[in-house]
Amino acid sequence: MSKDGSLSDDKTPGGGPIQAVADWVADLGGVVTDWLVGLGSVALFAFRTILWLTTRMVRRETLIPSFYQIGVLSLPVVALTGTFIGIILAVQAYGQFHLLGMESRLGAVINLSLVRELGPVLAATMLAGRVGSAMAAELGTMRVTEQIDALSSMGANPIQYLVVPRFLGCLLLIPALTIMADFMGVVGGALYSVYLLNIDWHHYLKHSQNYVRGFDIFAGVFKSLFFGGAISLISCYHGFHCDPGAEGVGRAATTAFVYSFVAILLLDVVLAIGLESVYLAFWPEGPKLF
Secondary structure (H helix, E strand, C coil), X not given: CCCCCCCCCCCCCCCCHHHHHHXXXXXXXXXXXXXXXXXXXXXXXXXXXXXXXXXXXCCHHHHHHHHHHHHHCCHHHHHHHHHHHHHHHHHHHHHHHHHCCCHHHHHHHHXXXXXXXXXXXXHHHHHHHHHHHHHHHHHHXXXXXXXXXXXXXXXXXXXXXXXXXXXXXXXXXXXXXXXXXXXXXXXXXXXXXXXXXXXXXXXXXXXXXXXXXXXXXXXXXXXXXXXXXXXXXXXXXXXXXXXXXXXXXXXXXXXXXXXXXXXXXXHHHHHHHHHHHHHHHHCCCCCXXX
């Protein structure tokens, strides 16, 4: 204690350890407050988007280009990614299955992993990297060049004109991209396993058919709907709230991808737990690989 009766420590700059703890708590509170404000702003943005989607008809002139940019142009990269993921799964899993003498069951592990987890997550990640960043950069450029303000001044709602078509494109086309990633992964893993690892084709397909159920495919496609919605809303939000200048546009594109990827992982955890509970409720035994 100092001579004037205060609790400050003369040897510690900034008012002593109590002041340091107080500053740390204040900084933590500021971060939490900023996160809560950001979440509230994103939730309000999502509510306005869904409200416009349910109350007004989307114009075909704005919907078709979004479908083309999001769906058609994303097919090659998604197909290539799915193919190589299937091959990588075959390469990595073969050694352990070979030691157990159960190479023919490799197809069950590859296909089950693809349709339930890797296919939806990788398709969503490719969509966030290729489409989400582009949407954030495009809308951010429109914000910086005051094109969004010009739309508002002409009586057009920017969310209805710019966000709703992109939201519908991501929401409706990511299931098709997920199915494409699943299909190419299954084909890539099967071809590598049969022609390079010399696994019997009949047993490979038989075990895949026995262990991969319709619910597994449904679970992956169902999760992809939430991934697509999250990617579009997060990317459009950061584009709409872009900081001025070229640096702000670049930061918006980067932030949109990072937050979209984090949202994909969080949604995947929550949905995987919920779908697994439903799966076990209707099929308590579950498939057995061994």
